[in-house]
Amino acid sequence: MRKSFKLDEIDCAVCAGKLEDAIKKLDGVTDAKVNFLTQKLTLEADDASFDQGALLWRMKESATAPQSSCPSPIQYLEAFDCGADDLYVVTLSALLSGSHNAAAQARSLWLEDHPNSNVHIFNSCSASAGEVLVALKIQELAQSGMDFTTVVSQVSRYINEMETYFVLETLDNLRKNGRLTKVQALVTSTLRIKLLMGAPPEGEICKKGQAMSVKQALGKMVALMAADPKHEGRRLSIVHCNCLERAFHVKELVMKQCRFGEILISDTGGISTVYANDGGIVVAY
Numbered sequence: 001m002r003k004s005f006k007l008d009e010i011d012c013a014v015c016a017g018k019l020e021d022a023i024k025k026l027d028g029v030t031d032a033k034v035n036f037l038t039q040k041l042t043l044e045a046d047d048a049s050f051d052q053g054a055l056l057w058r059m060k061e062s063a064t065a066p067q068s069s070c071p072s073p074i075q076y077l078e079a080f081d082c083g084a085d086d087l088y089v090v091t092l093s094a095l096l097s098g099s100h101n102a103a104a105q106a107r108s109l110w111l112e113d114h115p116n117s118n119v120h121i122f123n124s125c126s127a128s129a130g131e132v133l134v135a136l137k138i139q140e141l142a143q144s145g146m147d148f149t150t151v152v153s154q155v156s157r158y159i160n161e162m163e164t165y166f167v168l169e170t171l172d173n174l175r176k177n178g179r180l181t182k183v184q185a186l187v188t189s190t191l192r193i194k195l196l197m198g199a200p201p202e203g204e205i206c207k208k209g210q211a212m213s214v215k216q217a218l219g220k221m222v223a224l225m226a227a228d229p230k231h232e233g234r235r236l237s238i239v240h241c242n243c244l245e246r247a248f249h250v251k252e253l254v255m256k257q258c259r260f261g262e263i264l265i266s267d268t269g270g271i272s273t274v275y276a277n278d279g280g281i282v283v284a285y
Contacts, residue, residue: 013036020032020033020034020041030044031044032044040069069098070098073103076102076103076107077106077109077110085118086142087120088120089103089107092126092131093123093124093125093204094203100121104121107119122156123159124203125199125201125202126159126162128239128268128272128276128284129237129239129266129282132264132284133158133285137154141155162201163198163199163231165198165199165208165225165282165283167196167197167214167217167218167221168197168279169194170278195210196220196221196224214279218246218249221283222250222253222254223257226258231258231259232261233260233261235261235262235263235264235285236285238250238281239268239272240265240266240268240282241268241272241276241280241281242267242278243278250281260285
């Protein structure tokens with residue numbers, strides 16, 4: 001995993017050097033570069049040994065919001081050079097990240113030198129759990145022997161029909177990123193309101209409901225899925241951020257109320273951890 005992050009208030013090159021040295025010592029980090037002039041951190045980490053707990057602790061202790069930047073077109077071009085005949089890319093919702101635009105730029109550059117290549121950039125219109133489902137669908141169809149054009153058509157239709165919901169334990173990152181005003185954050189924190197959020201087909205984030213506890217919010221989320229007739233027989237992806245027990249609780253509710261054909265549970269990676277935050281649950285089907 002390679003990610004770039006925008007830093008705030010690094011006042012001197014010496015401070016940047018100390019930060020770089022400290023980050024390199026974190027478990028799972030293979031390399032780190034802090035550019036004092038551009039205020040940018042470039043981090044390389046082994047996904048298998050990614051220290052989610054350390055990242056969550058640093059986010060909690062920070063007064064400012066963690067900020068990330070999308071992969072560059074060059075990074076996508078490096079990934080394209082893998083020898084595959086058909087190339088499929090799945091990105092975060094284009095309304096939430098510049099990843100889709102960067103991938104599209106890389107595709108144009110790649111086709112200039114490889115005009116006979118098959119490359120398609122899928123806008124997942126989702127994140128985390130939704131991206132997992134899209135990737136699995138591509139794999140399923142491609143391995144069945146479908147041609148490139150048919151895979152693109154069927155996966156695009158699959159994305160248009162997909163639903164994404166999430167429940168957050170903490171609103172800290174929303175507040176730090178300015179998505180909630182200080183007053184809104186104070187009210188929701190004081191009243192202990194938990195938000196049920198969703199992503200409509202176009203991929204924007206919208207509020208679907210609220211509750212007085214995470215458990216109630218998760219119950220409302222499952223009720224929404226159960227009321228949707230198109231969920232029957234589909235695959236459900238449940239992604240959790242450092243809360244496996246909560247993910248299994250959601251699975252138990254789903255098994256009692258819904259008729260999914262398959263239920264998958266997985267943990268968040270680096271970028272998903274930043275935005276789901278500790279205790280967050282994301283589902284898609």
